[in-house]
Amino acid sequence: MDFLFGAADEVFRGEARCWLAEQLGRGVGGDPADWGVRRAWERELGRAGWIGIGWDRAHGSYGSRVATLTQQVVWAEEYAAARAPERVGHIGENLLAPTLLAYGDDAQRKRFLPPVARGEELWCQGYSEPGAGSDLAAVRTAAVRDGDTYRISGQKIWTSLAREADWCFVLARTDPGERRHRGLSFLLVPMDQPGRVEVRPIRQLTGTAGFNEVFFDGAVARAGHVVGGPGAGWRVATGLLALERGVSTLAQQIGFARELSEVCDAAVRTGAARDPVLRDRLVRQWAELRVMRWNALRTLGPAAGDAGAPSVAKLLWSGWHQRMAELALHVRGAGAACGPGAWTADAPYGLDAEQRRFLFSRADTVYGGSDEIQRTIIAGRVLGLDGGRER
Numbered sequence: 019m020d021f022l023f024g025a026a027d028e029v030f031r032g033e034a035r036c037w038l039a040e041q042l043g044r045g046v047g048g049d050p051a052d053w054g055v056r057r058a059w060e061r062e063l064g065r066a067g068w069i070g071i072g073w074d075r076a077h078g079s080y081g082s083r084v085a086t087l088t089q090q091v092v093w094a095e096e097y098a099a100a101r102a103p104e105r106v107g108h109i110g111e112n113l114l115a116p117t118l119l120a121y122g123d124d125a126q127r128k129r130f131l132p133p134v135a136r137g138e139e140l141w142c143q144g145y146s147e148p149g150a151g152s153d154l155a156a157v158r159t160a161a162v163r164d165g166d167t168y169r170i171s172g173q174k175i176w177t178s179l180a181r182e183a184d185w186c187f188v189l190a191r192t193d194p195g196e197r198r199h200r201g202l203s204f205l206l207v208p209m210d211q212p213g214r215v216e217v218r219p220i221r222q223l224t225g226t227a228g229f230n231e232v233f234f235d236g237a238v239a240r241a242g243h244v245v246g247g248p249g250a251g252w253r254v255a256t257g258l259l260a261l262e263r264g265v266s267t268l269a270q271q272i273g274f275a276r277e278l279s280e281v282c283d284a285a286v287r288t289g290a291a292r293d294p295v296l297r298d299r300l301v302r303q304w305a306e307l308r309v310m311r312w313n314a315l316r317t318l319g320p321a322a323g324d325a326g327a328p329s330v331a332k333l334l335w336s337g338w339h340q341r342m343a344e345l346a347l348h349v350r351g352a353g354a355a356c357g358p359g360a361w362t363a364d365a366p367y368g369l370d371a372e373q374r375r376f377l378f379s380r381a382d383t384v385y386g387g388s389d390e391i392q393r394t395i396i397a398g399r400v401l402g403l404d405g406g407r408e409r
Contacts, residue, residue, distance in 0.1 A: 023088055030089045031096060037066060038100040053106075053182055057140070060107045064137030068093065069111055072265065073131075074119045087265075087318060094269035106179060110134040110141035112266060114187055117258040121204075121246040130185075130206065144174040144188035144207070144232060145255065153391070154189065154255065155199040159234065161190040163241065163248075168192070168205060170237040176385060180217045180230035183209050188239070189255050192248050202251030206243040207234075214238065223377040224369060259328060259387075267314040267331050271307060274339065277375075278303055281346045290349045299345055303338065310334045326400035329392040336382040336389065343379035346372045 023031070046062055063069050067082030072090040085093065105111075115134055118127050133139035150156035159172025170190055180186070186207045193201030209215055214237040219227035246254040282300055285291040291300070313334060317327045347354035354373065369377070383389045398404040 023092065027086075027088045027092055030085070031092045034068075034093050034096040035100070037068075038096060038102055042100060042102060056103060056106050057137075057182075059103050060105070060137030060140070062137070063107075064135055069107065069137055070115060070131070070135045073115055090265045091268055091318070094265050095272055098269040098272035106182065107134065107137055107140055108266075109143055109179065109183075110139065110185075113143065113258055114141050117187075117204075117254060118245065120257060121250070121254045125242060126206070126245060139184045140179060140182055142177050142179045142183035142186045142209070142232075144177060144186045144190075146176045147173055148175055155202075155252065157189055157191060157202065159188065159190045160194065161188075161192045161203060161205055161239065163192070166241045168203075168239045168241060168244070170205065170207060170234045170239060172234050174232040174234075175229075176220070177217075177230045177232050178228060180209070180232050181219065185209060186232070187245070188234075189251050192244075192251070196249075199252035201249060202255070203248050204245040204251040204254040205239040206245065207237055207239045211237050223380065224374045226374075265318070267317075267335065268311065270335065271311055271314070274307055274310075274335070274342065277342055277346070278307060281342070281349055284346075285349045288349065288351070290351070296345075296348065299341075303342055303345065306334070306338050310338065326396040329387070329395045332386060333389060333392050336386075339382050340379045343372070343376040347376050 041062065046059060060069075071083045071085035071093060072087070075084055111134055115131055118130060122130075130139070134141070144159075145154060145157075147157055147159060149158065157172075159170065159174065161168040161170045168190075170188060172190065174186075174188070177186070186209055188205045188207045189202055190205055191201055192203040195201065207215075209217075214235050216233040216235070218231045218233070220229045220231060221227050222229065278300075281303075282291075285296060285300065290296055310331075313331060317331065350372070387395075
């Protein structure tokens, strides 16, 4: 598609680039391992109006900036190009907020959107369970009505940011008489409930613990904090996943392009590029990255409403990134199997960045919906091979 930036977009780009350069030049954002610093960075973004720039303002104004779609792309790309700190508020900004704008009521939007826009409240996502990962309709976490509240009991797993989040949006079964996607509700649950909410970190192959298990033992959520109403959880939860669009994917590709460039440079430096098979793999990675970009641009245009667009994007980038991580180690040869130095609490194996990327990339085709589930979604919702029935 024809996707060009206009004069106003370039002015916006200059403003974004200057702001990021000034903040990062002063050391704002700091140590990514320091959560106090990372939360302060979110508040800095909020004060400057950079959070929620793409939110639909039909229900009110929550941030100080309103950006067009092309300007949202500009901000995402400039943020990635500046190597700004990884966001800890992205779940609230990019998942919860659009969902409240689409399915929430005025009271929910008034309560929860302003703190997200100010970078003051962080969110995590309570979807997957030990027996219900990509098969989300199999969730067993239960929420029982108790007056003007719900009491929630169950377990969630692979929950990013659970140790740091203030709130969690939880998919739970509120009607025990229903099965599968019926009888589910989407609840907003405060995490600060000692004795009722327990978070346990999950140690990964990399030695770090970015994911968590979350146990709810009678945790309380207000009845007024059920998004879309009781029993509408499946519609809201799947609607949330469909709201993920190409802007974040385009920004992600900035990092992917950087990784590919580094691998190409290493291949030339080490002489590995003389291998015609390896050269072919590098060219294939470059070509597939271009396809990813064109597909992301397509989802911003006439194809924005395609039911299978998020699934196609996930299939494209997850497999690409796994192959990229494998190729990076292949270029290094046997030395890639050796650790670079001393062990630390955050890197107990003494891994370097490429080794950590390789180990973590094993999960790329599983988290966020496994490749098998994405293909099932495309088969059913796009190709109509199952008659459009929910599984």
